[in-house]
Amino acid sequence: MQISLTQKYNVPGPRYTSYPTVPYWNEADFTTEKWAASFQKSFSESNFQDGISLYIHLPFCESMCTFCGCNKRITKNHSVEETYIKALLKEWSLYCRLLPEKPSIKEIHLGGGTPTFFSTNNLEHLINGIFSYANKAADYEFSFEGHPNNTTYEQLKKLYDLGFRRVSFGVQDYAEKVQKAIHRIQPFHNVAKVTFWAKEIGYTSIGHDIIFGLPYQTIEDVIDTIEKTNSLKPDRLAFYSYAHVPWIKGNGQRGFNEENLPKDAEKRKLYEIGKQLLAQNSYHEIGMDHFALTSDSLYKAAHNTKLHRNFMGYSASKTQLMIGLGVSSISDSWYSFAQNTKNLEDYYQLLEWDKLPVVKGHILNEEDLIIRKHILNLTCELETSWNNTLNFKEINSVLKNLAEIENDGLIIIEKDSLKITEAGRPFVRNICMAFDLHLKRKSPETNLFSMTV
Structure with missing residues (x-):
């Protein structure tokens, strides 16, 4: 029996947000001192022309989503916010001490976890604290990830006032049986509400994240999700394959059985149907797993061959230096990578000792x-x-x-x-x-x- 191309090429492989990929980093030849020299070199080459990027990891979530492969800490205790922001600003100050002058920041991305776990006041304190050590580049682009269930109008408005113009909301799928399996109960009404708020406030790029290959997901579910998505008309979409890696993420991805996942041709059909619907609704495919309207900066960057990809995913602009702040964050100087400790307590301890919380990396x-x-x-x-x-x-x-x-x-x-x-x-x-x-x-x-x- 002849096998399909999907069956033939569906093998384990990296997602290539970096090269070399993390499992192949040469940690034996890496030191924090080498990393510091590397980002100083990159800063001297790029600060005035391109500025730098910041990825800020905010790891807290109130509940566990079983599809998620991110580094997170599950808690309903919001007293953790101030301690964590204090640590982030300490880490940023350590980097700024190593730079010859104030950096110019072109990109900020707040990822997680759940960035909107943090209160409006604490998000404001974080961003103002960052810019007590830095300037904004002329053509800056700031973005964050919002949870539709807990993102408030006040958070959206405050971040907009602080310079944020792009927001992405995690949708995944609207089918109730799928949402129950991935422990992410999220009515369409909640997504519509935050999307309309963002449009009303003036955000110029609103994104939705959709996943195919989730447990119990059918073609009808994908069609329904994309039709609902199209009714809200976000500017860009990430429509990507569920990454089932329970051997890495432990019990967090064992909330369902392997046989509940669509596989091979069945799974690929979910994507092809979704892709066809998106094309019919004026979305253009960008790189891998991304789609955008012609008015969005991601489409324009791809059209002008200026699209970039890093640990934050696809970006409409490129900076040579990206500094990752927060537990588990990865930094990239182009010449080297550095990753922070994944353990929150170790992260706090290293910063208390006035040390960058970097624990591994790779010199290219x-x-x-x-x-x-x-x-x-x-x-x-x-x-x-x-x-x-x-x-x-x-x-x-x-x-x-x-x-x-x-x-x-x-x-x-x-x-x-x-x-x-x-x-x-x-x-x-x-x-x-x-x-x-x-x-x-x-x-x-x-x-x-x-x-x-």
Whole structure:
């Protein structure tokens, strides 16, 4: 029996928000001192031209969502807010002490966890505290993730007044049986309310996150969710595959059985139906798993080949230096990565000792930088080339590994370039894997990654 392309290529693989991917970081050669030197170098190269980005991780949630793979701390005790913000500002001050002058901030993204777990006053205190050490870049873009069940009008208005113009709301799916399975009961009314509030206040980019491949999810559920979404007309959408990684996230992703998840062709059909509906409603596919209206900055960036991808996901603008603040956050200087401790108590302790809470990282070598650029090209522009600056000695081996993917019509290879076809869009991660020299040299012996399709 002939297998489908989905069955053929649906293998475990990285999501490529970085290269090298975290499991292949060379931690033995990494020190906090090397990281400090790296971000200082990047700052000196980019601050005036591009500014820097901040990713701020706010880990607290009032309840556990079983689909979530983020680092979080479940609590209903809101007294934790002030202690955590004090720690964030201490960490930021430690970074600023290492810089020769005030940084100019181009991007801020508040992620989580649940950023809207924090009160309006505490969010204001956080952002004002950040800018007591920094300036705003001329073309800044600030964004945050909002939970439709607890985002208030006051939070939206205050963050807007502080410069935020983009907000994304986690929808996942509107079917009650799916919401019960993932422990995320969230009526359409709540999503509509916060979406209309954001539009009324003046947010210029409102996003919704939708997931396919969730437990008990059917084609009818996806159709209903996208029809409801279209009625609200968000500016952009993330429509991505559920990453089932219980071996990493423990009991948080064991709230249902494996057999309750749609698989292979059934799962892919959920995406194809959803994608077709989105196209009919004027949404354009951007990179991997993202869609946007032509008026949105994400579409414009993709159209002008200025799309960027990092640990925050896709971005309409690029900064060379991204500093991650908060427990588990990852920083990126382009030349190196650094990750904070995932343990909240350790995070507080290191800051009390006036130490950056970085516990691991990777210094990129020349080969890493070349491959990183190829993978960025593939995920952002769906093409790459290996001219003089991006040539590397294993290119012929990579092309050999891509022969079958080319035969299946997923890519077109020319003399010194590669382009992903429309049929190849669902398999971008597989194509990137052929360029991943770390993965090629050492295949994982245990479960590390979610499935690619």
